[in-house]
Amino acid sequence: xxxxxxxxxxGMSPSVFAIVxxxxxxxxxxxxxxYNQRSAFLLIFSLTLLSIIVGIIGGASALSMIAVTxxxxxxxxxxxxxxxxxxxxxxxxxxxxxxRTAPLTxxxxxxxxxxxxxxxxxAPWIAPHGEAEVIASAFAPADENMLLGAxxxxxxxxxxxxYGTRNSVGLALTATLLAFFMGxxxxxxxxxxxxxxxxxxxRVADVIMSIPSLIxxxxxxxxxxxxxxxxxxxxxIIYAPRVFRLxxxxxxxxxxxxxxxxxxxxxxxxxxxxRREILPNSTAPLIAEFGLEFCFVFLLxxxxxxxxxxxxxxxxxxxxxxxxxxxxxxxxxxxxxIPAAAIALLTVGVNFVVDWMLHRSSGLKE
Amino acid sequence: xxxxxxxxxxxxxxxLVILLVIxxxxxxxxxxxxxxxxxxxxxxxATEENVxxxxxxxxxxxxxxxxxxxxxxxxxxxxxxxxIVTQETVMSVIGERFRNTLFLATxxxxxxxxxxxxxxxxxxxxxxxxxxxxxxxxxLTSISSPEFFxxxxxxxxxxxxxxxxxxxxxxxxxxxxxxxxERTFLPALTLVLVVTAHMMRMTRAAIINxxxxxxxxxxxxxxxxxxxxxxxxxxxxxxxxIINVVALNLAYLITGVxxxxxxxxxxGIGQALVDAVSKRDFPVVQACCLxxxxxxxxxxxxxxxxxxxxxxxxxxxx
Numbered sequence: 164x165x166x167x168x169x170x171x172x173x174g175m176s177p178s179v180f181a182i183v184x185x186x187x188x189x190x191x192x193x194x195x196x197x198y199n200q201r202s203a204f205l206l207i208f209s210l211t212l213l214s215i216i217v218g219i220i221g222g223a224s225a226l227s228m229i230a231v232t233x234x235x236x237x238x239x240x241x242x243x244x245x246x247x248x249x250x251x252x253x254x255x256x257x258x259x260x261x262x263r264t265a266p267l268t269x270x271x272x273x274x275x276x277x278x279x280x281x282x283x284x285x286a287p288w289i290a291p292h293g294e295a296e297v298i299a300s301a302f303a304p305a306d307e308n309m310l311l312g313a314x315x316x317x318x319x320x321x322x323x324x325x326y327g328t329r330n331s332v333g334l335a336l337t338a339t340l341l342a343f344f345m346g347x348x349x350x351x352x353x354x355x356x357x358x359x360x361x362x363x364x365x366r367v368a369d370v371i372m373s374i375p376s377l378i379x380x381x382x383x384x385x386x387x388x389x390x391x392x393x394x395x396x397x398x399x400i401i402y403a404p405r406v407f408r409l410x411x412x413x414x415x416x417x418x419x420x421x422x423x424x425x426x427x428x429x430x431x432x433x434x435x436x437x438r439r440e441i442l443p444n445s446t447a448p449l450i451a452e453f454g455l456e457f458c459f460v461f462l463l464x465x466x467x468x469x470x471x472x473x474x475x476x477x478x479x480x481x482x483x484x485x486x487x488x489x490x491x492x493x494x495x496x497x498x499x500x501i502p503a504a505a506i507a508l509l510t511v512g513v514n515f516v517v518d519w520m521l522h523r524s525s526g527l528k529e
Numbered sequence: 530x531x532x533x534x535x536x537x538x539x540x541x542x543x544x545l546v547i548l549l550v551i552x553x554x555x556x557x558x559x560x561x562x563x564x565x566x567x568x569x570x571x572x573x574x575a576t577e578e579n580v581x582x583x584x585x586x587x588x589x590x591x592x593x594x595x596x597x598x599x600x601x602x603x604x605x606x607x608x609x610x611x612x613i614v615t616q617e618t619v620m621s622v623i624g625e626r627f628r629n630t631l632f633l634a635t636x637x638x639x640x641x642x643x644x645x646x647x648x649x650x651x652x653x654x655x656x657x658x659x660x661x662x663x664x665x666x667x668x669l670t671s672i673s674s675p676e677f678f679x680x681x682x683x684x685x686x687x688x689x690x691x692x693x694x695x696x697x698x699x700x701x702x703x704x705x706x707x708x709x710x711e712r713t714f715l716p717a718l719t720l721v722l723v724v725t726a727h728m729m730r731m732t733r734a735a736i737i738n739x740x741x742x743x744x745x746x747x748x749x750x751x752x753x754x755x756x757x758x759x760x761x762x763x764x765x766x767x768x769x770x771i772i773n774v775v776a777l778n779l780a781y782l783i784t785g786v787x788x789x790x791x792x793x794x795x796x797g798i799g800q801a802l803v804d805a806v807s808k809r810d811f812p813v814v815q816a817c818c819l820x821x822x823x824x825x826x827x828x829x830x831x832x833x834x835x836x837x838x839x840x841x842x843x844x845x846x847x
Contacts, residue, residue, distance in 0.1 A: 202659040203659075205658075205659050205660075268666060369547065370547060370550050370551065370554070373825065374554075374818075374822050374825070375780070375821055375825045377784040377788075378783075378784065378787075378821045378822065379818075381787075381802060381803070381806050381818070382555065382806075382814060382818045383558070385805070385806040385809055385811070385814045386558055386559055386561065386811075458673060465675050466675060466676070466677070466787075466788050469675070469788065470787075470788070470791060470806075472803075482675075482677075485681070486677075492684055492685055493684075493689055493696065495685065495689045495690060500678065500681055503674075503675060503677060503678035503681065504678065506674075506675050506678065507674040507675065510674070511670050513673075514669050514672070515669065
């Protein structure tokens, strides 16, 4: 514990740390003010004022918490900046132009998605132990063999975390794809066909959307039992109406265009219209919706598995890992929170990217 | 006024129809089970006689339509039959719990609603500043975190490390109101964090949308002080979106409450639902689903009606 404490003070004694802490903040805020960086100055100086209050109440340890947080944020910002520049260099000029407009948060999101993709695809090579391999006693603490210690059955937490990427994200991705496919297909069909089909699908979507998603999922799982296909189909049915509505609205605007009329007069079939005329003109909002949808689905699936109704053991899955190890929290351990943090981090990352895309595609009113 | 009443009546009627359709879905979904409920509940090892007895007891020999109307008639009078597992009436299982859940949701809403609206308006006024960006990142993070993550973080700090509040929200009879507030503080705070983030973002969007309209520009150009622009010009038109935001998020509270109750072992209806789902206690599941769905629809209706009632164009017809 000793070395961790000095790590939090960046190797200094608490009193020296507090002096250095305020000195750094003051120098930074004066520099920002001198070089007319108004917003940076506001941010840093309000942090300074806040630190004075926090420092009086919580002492040097509270200050170190702020410093560590700021350090982590700074590292993440630098990483995102470097990652964005890296992406700009390796993609085509067209894409690079778009990427230059991405704020740091969006770059951070892309970096997160990239890391998760790597972890998911190469899970068996990254994880030091097997997914369901019992290698220690229950709740064994971390050692050089196990990065994060063992879980309630003595399996390596770190390996399960890595395998969990595959299972949790994979399940959510499959469900989202299915929901998206169903919703978008029905939406495009409703927009092109119109008439009773449009009305009927609209009403069906209304009804499904007026049942709270978690409740509907629980109802379906109670009847058909918690198995992988049931979860995927249930979640897809719950979220397809949202995609349907959006696709219907976006395609509805495209359908009334003159070039659609021209294509119809040329005698093109409905499938051609959807594929070559409508779809290319409604991709931007649909891609953003896909990201949003993924976040919702991911959180719902995580909630279900936290309740013990998701992916069944011994398959590693983040939601159930939190639940199984929750007793550790009452001993002040943070290990059970790591899978939950992994869920939050991915959702945050995707949301950041979606935020940027929405901003770009709508050319917002602000 | 007649117009408004007509619109409101139409909305209420629509809500009732949707609720009926949902009750049909909830009831007949169970009928989709291969075999029937009796076989599903007793499992494969059940003898022919046991299955027959259970069928008899649950009235499964009647046609489905008859049973549906019996169930609906009971549901209207808050009688959902008996639990398969404990044999108690469903109401005795969930009646008390429903009150607890309502209490928790109200507790969270009372803190979250004013807080979120004020913050949302402030952030909208300061849009594109540093504070706006920081608030954007913070609210996005809060929205993206699963409820159980926030809940356990609060438990870790507030109850394990600083021992300020109890980690388990157990209730007992004869607790004083203050005790009750203290016991349920952490679950309520978890809900507040999630709902505030949602509400703030939506309020911000609604206000910004409004501030972009020409008449606000006009008010600014003629030299009205900023606070007056907000209070006199923007706010009267902002009520509709704000009411909408509040009602939508209260509806969101309903699903959030299930996970939070499980994290804090709070004796609410959400936990009853989760227990019933894993025990396949269908009468309880159906009752809980119907109650949740009805509350959800009611809040959405309230949002619609609120939007109609506060719409100046409808209130003062030409």
